[in-house]
Amino acid sequence: MKRGLILCILLATVASPAFAYQPSSPDESQLQEHGHYVNRDRHDVHSPAHSRTGTVPIGATARCGDGTYSFSQHHSGTCSRHHGVAEWE
DSSP states (O other), rough: HHHHHHHHHHHHHHGGGSSSOOOOOGGGGGOOOOEEEOOSSSOEOOBBHHHHHHHHOOOEEEETTTTTTESSSTTTTTTTTTTTTEEEE
């Protein structure tokens, strides 16, 4: 019984959203737009945005065809509505 309880506590801790992987957020001061969305893993992700400085923002995973940078955590759907992926970062 004690072993089952420990396993349940361990699984609850690992599955808890508080312990889910969340990459570092981009520096908002580097970006022109400030939207966010919740991805399929229920993570808050910065929406594609233009760089204020012209450099690749921290945390960017792709440059979209319209010049915005994506912070997507999955390839599927990256830069949709932004003319597709021009280059993976």
